[in-house]
Amino acid sequence: MNIFIVPLKFGNLTLLKKLSETISSLMKYNAIIQKINTDIEYTFSVERGQYYSTKIIEHFTALTGNLNGKILLITEADLYVPVLTFIFGEAQLNGKHCIVSVRRLHEEFYTEKSDELLLFERIVKESLHELGHNFGLLHCRDWECVMHSSNSIEEVDIKGDFYCKDCFSKINTAK
Amino acid sequence: MKKQDSILIVDDEKIVRESLFHWFEDEGYNLDTAESGEAALKKFNKGKYDLILLDMKMPGMNGLELLTKVKEIDKDCFVILITAYASVPTAIQALKEGAFDYVTKPIDPDELNHLVKNALEQKKLKSENEELKSKIEELILPNNLIGESIQMKKIFELINTVAPADTTVMIRGESGTGKELVAKAIHLNSKRKYFPIITVNCGALPDSLLESELFGHEKGSFTGAHYRRKGKFELANGGTIFLDEIGSVSQKMQVDLLRVIESKKFNRVGGNDTVESDFRVITATNEQLEELVKQNKFREDLYYRLNVFTLFIPPLRERKEDILVLAEFFLKKYNSLMNKGFKGLTTEALNFMQKYEWPGNVRELENAIERAVVIGKNELITVNDLPFHPTAGYMEDNADKSLSALEKKYIQKTLTENSWNISRSADILQIDRVTLYNKINKYGLKKI
Secondary structure (H helix, E strand, O other): OEEEEEEEOOOOHHHHHHHHHHHHHHOOOEEEEOOOOOOOHHHEEOOOOEEEHHHHHHHHHHHOOOOOEEEEEEEOOOEEOOOEOOEOEEEOOOOOEEEEEOHHHOHHHOOOOOOHHHHHHHHHHHHHHHHHHHOOOOOOOOOOEOOOOOOOHHHHHHOOOEOOHHHHHHHHHOO | OOOOOEEEEEOOOHHHHHHHHHHHHOOOOEEEEEOOHHHHHHHOOOOOOOEEEEEOOOOOOOHHHHHHHHHHHOOOOEEEEEEOOOOHHHHHHHHHOOOOEEEEOOEOHHHHHHHHHHHHHHHHHHOOOHHHHHHHOOOOOOOOOOOOOHHHHHHHHHHHHHHHHOOOEEEEEOOOOOHHHHHHHHHHOOOOOOOOEEEEEHHHOOHHHHHHHHHEEOOOOOOOOOOOEEOHHHHOOOOEEEEEOHHHOOHHHHHHHHHHHHHOEEEOEOOOOEEEOOOEEEEEEOOOHHHHHHOOOOOHHHHHHHOOEEEEEOOHHHOOHHHHHHHHHHHHHHHHHOOOOOOEEOHHHHHHHHHOOOOOHHHHHHHHHHHHHHHOOOOEEOHHHOOOOOOOOOOOOOOOOOHHHHHHHHHHHHHHHOOOOHHHHHHHHOOOHHHHHHHHHHHOOOOO
């Protein structure tokens, strides 16, 4: 099984390459960059200025039936689900697809300071987190574990950068 | 088996029910949904749900009416009302009827999660969860906090005693003795363990930055503050704040700290709203605070506020029996991290380490082992692999002798000798290519 990293409204291929190398080195699966040309504009909400992530995942579920593995969508688009103001990412629990928005992981979103190293660290954390849900993991109570829930950027920074022992063993036994 | 918290989501809009269902699914809650007040009442029994997320405006029975009926059946059930419109009179009425809280759509995910967690936490506290209490009695230590000496065993006993007491703790000891790990151990063994421990190195930041770091700031409060940012005291809500190097805090900040530690209330920089946070304070210092108090450099009232329970961590030279245990632990750790297979240390290296004074304490010992694992060539770590041996390389006087400086220099040298061939260099360094790329980025290495 592979992990397919699919750029969606995302142009930084150097970063994607680095992400695929990092995920491959951290997990027992190969992470491969897979480009898919498609139009998701119908998931855009004009009044919110954001994209509806659940609809995007549904859209890609129909497109990627032939790919054997997990599909990690990486996007610069700002994401939402109804009721909530924004989300960093969404995943199908025990499923195949997940999405991570980089938009609110940029340090310059909060301050005028750019920090590429911090951005990459946050992207890796959120990617591992959403993939964890694909492998059936729920949120973990251990703050050192990447599966701890994070609803603000400060919490993304506080939590650990990899799975705790228990969560990692569950991933290794997952199908 | 531990009972999972159960939540009932009541909203007439299917899309909202589904969104909330999927949002809370990841938390592992038992979830149920109802499309109207009437449907919710049919499903409701006393004790069946811990929390109800309830839409205020629904056709038929509205949220307030359902709230009243639910409270008649089960007064212990917590209810959070959700509405599209912020209306103060309705909010007040909802709170009077017994709602836990009231939020408006769209909800900040952080706010929603914290509200739900706080509600469930309060419910648990109310019913005095015995399971949680019994768990606190076991002593949990962070991975790196190791020691076989009598002194360290006493420290472990003291951690076990003070952790559940929720009192303010001051940790004293030389640099590198592991004060942060002791703070973490206290936190992990307290009832606050499911909330974060937030570390602030007070000596590392100038006053202006420390203020924003500790108390947070509002959008637009200064140049570059494009967004509201939570401070460390706010993030530590429910958990512990660890203030390292407390002796280096300025006089002005000492006043602010005293105020917030006593009142648990503060304002974000540039903000008018008072923020409340429930945290435990642990501090650490390697300075003689008593001397600083005598010299009027540290406030006496703050000193007494912080110095309620003191833990002294002895330096490594006073507990030599821990050296071997720690060396073996760090060797195992770096063997695993760097994918090496060192079997141990030579007798000569061990004897040398036992005689050495370790002025940098456990941190110096860890750095010495890490460096030895990087440069060692044999099955056992020899005395030549240790940084303080006179014949070891890269120890010129006046040079930066930190481990990272040595590692940077060694990687640069290997890359230059191999014409920046990454695969060959990675083979020689016995690390994988990704790790080498990461280190090149980390140290900003370039072809010379």
